[in-house]
Amino acid sequence: MNGPVLEVRDLEVRFGDVPAVREVSYSVEAGEVLGIVGESGAGKSVTSLAVMGLLPRHAKVTGSVLLHGHELLGAPERDLAALRGKTMSMVFQDPLSAMTPVYRVGDQIAEAVRVHQRVGRERAAERAVELLDLVGIPHPRQRARAFPHEFSGGMRQRAMIAMAIANDPDVIICDEPTTALDVTIQAQVLEVLKTAQRETGAAIVLITHDLGVVAGFADRVLVMYAGREVEVGTVRDVYYRSRMPYTIGLLASVPRVDTGKETPLVPIDGNPPSPADLPPGCPFEPRCPMAIPECAIAEPPLREVAPGHRAACIRAEEIGAPAPPSAAPPRAGQAAAPPSSVRAPRERRPVALQVDDLARHYPLMKGAVFRRRVGTVHAVDGIGFDIREGETLGLVGESGCGKTTALMEILELARPERGRVVVFGRDTAELTPRDRMAVRRHLQVVFQDPLASLDPRMTVHDLVGEPLAAHGYRDTGARVRRLLRLVGMEPADASRYPQDFSGGQRQRVAIARALALEPRLIVLDEPVSSLDVSIQAGVINLLEDLARRLGLSYLFVAHDLSVVRHIADRVAVMYLGRIAEIGRVGEVYGAPMHPYTQALLSAVPIPDPDKERERRRILLDGDLPSPANPPSGCRFRTRCPKFKVLTDERRVRCVEEEPEVRPLGDDHGASCHYAERLDVV
Secondary structure, eight states, X not given: OOSOSEEEXXXXXXXXXXXXXXXXXXEEOTTOEXXXXXXXXXXXXXXXXXXXXXXXXXXXXXXXXXXXXXXXXXXXXXXXHHHXXXXXXXXXXXXXXXXXXTSOHHHHHHHHHHHHSOOOHHHHHHXXXXXXXXXXXXXXXXXTTSOGGGSOHHHHXXXXXXXXXXXXXXXXXXXXXXXXXXXXXXXXXXXXXXXXXXXXXXXXXXXXXXXXXXXXXOSEEEEEETTEEEEXXXXXXXXXXXXXXXXXXXXXXXXXXXXXXXXXXXXXSSOOOXXXXXXXXXXXXXXXXXXXXXXXXSOOOOEEEETTEEEOOTTGGGOOOSXXXXXXXXXXTOOOOOOOOOOOOGGGSOEEEEEEEEEEEEEXXXXXXXXXXXXXXXXXXXXXXXXXXXXXXXXXXXXXXXXXXXXXXXXXXXOOSEXXXXXXXXXXXXXXXXXXXXXXXXXXXEOSOHHHHSOTTSOHHHHHHHHHHHTTOSOOHHHHXXXXXXXXXXXXXXXXXXXXXXXXXXXXHHHHHHHTTOOSEEEEESTTTTSOHHHHHHHHHHHXXXXXXXXOEEEEEOSOHHHHHHHXXXXXXXXXXXXXXXXXXXXXXXXXXXXXXXXXXXXXXXXXXXXXXXXXXXXXXXXXOXXXXXXXXXXXXXXXXXXXXXXXXXXXXXXXXXXXXXXXXXXXXXXXXXXXXXXXX
């Protein structure tokens, strides 16, 4: 049929008196990809569920949803069930929750085929194997008999995509399909989505918070804020010629893997409004650096500012830069990069933390009554690095590579299973309980989830003051107020509880608590991974400012290489319990030598449409091997693209000899027998 495959007009969703989605309209043509972006709570997922007819009964949905010209809103449930999975399908954010845990993966895909096609059980099972093979599942016939919990996160998401394309749908709605996945797995999933689109010719609605993914994958972009669309246009128009201050703020707050500290992050002030208490006028006005009095009078309509480009801002005509963000001068309100403080050369600064040949193995047991050891999990298997005073080391790698285990071994301040940990010149193996208490004063930690790490029964004053009380301080009130100001909060916040704050504010409370005893080294375990980009930028800027003002050292554990590029001085890349590459950030990111580092960096999306679509992509096969049974020799060889092109004679060394980190330049080393520089960013 001619015209849009899916057309949404004036869609509104209310939960009681709360407007979750307000007058959203969009359309997608066959073969087109529409990206929907915005902060958490903007209404992205609610919009997709309303289109699919999957909202709960108490939700009030008005407007129009046309699929091939046929109205879906108000249609009988039997008609909607016939369309879901056949003409229109959905890829959910969490495939483990979306799949039935007690049915085999192949049976679930085959069921999706049989519901909509008149085929027998055997043919449906064969089709399930074909679909698993299409989306890149290794050994699809064997994997079809596995249960969802036996798949890794990336494999489950690929199986979910296989189910979504089983009946050649015309529209595929993807709700955060790559959230919480490692960048290497994310690259594989996006490649599978592209394959699915080529096979089915479907239109795709991609809902995500990752502006880099949208830059490389989508044709058009819809930006949502406070339940409504605030900017719509082609990817190049929205990214290079933004007309809405909110869009500009999102792009300015995203850390980029191709630029470091020389390009400062500019966070959006404040937090998104509650749908139940929207401000008068433009919902973005309280946070907008370009707001004028007229903005608070009435909410601006979404109007055309250029052919095919619409924005909801009364100052849209005054905004817009013709050059890409990477080449554009600082925008209005954007601060210049802070001057770097003059520090002594690295080799002259004292060592805050030194780790030598650190290992941590866990026994693999079997049996309920008579338990016996059947193997060993090599979580960390001989890593070494050091951190100087005033320096930040980023520890990166895929999930399961041993980053958090290494962190916990350091924080334990005890004798390690193997190797040595030296904190401020003191070997942890020789510390007495009294010594350990004294060292902990100077070594603090900030965890990934502040809501889980902060006691919800305690006020902010008690949480921040608890370390002070534990070390004998009596009057903590004045110091708590000073700490809250230091992390950008108000002293009045001391009487509130953690659940009263946003995610970014809770993380600031956790940082204030870590600073209470004036530590010299702070360990940060994924401190910004669960935050929206605008909030994330504020926390990153805060950490950089504190390090500069207080002379702090950081061990920054993360899976987001863009964040590490922005905050770290040096970076160590881990793979399967070992260090693959280590060195100065500029050296490692500018010319990575290890094939694993090259693949990681090439998979990180950049929020620049032209640059993202021209980059070289290095896709890794399969998932991380089990640390209970690591490959012989080089642990990366089973996935290494370089290993595949080596001659048989050169492969022998990779199979038999485990490489050690060897210096390959000034403060740059890699554990690869055949390391060579490659520009992938």
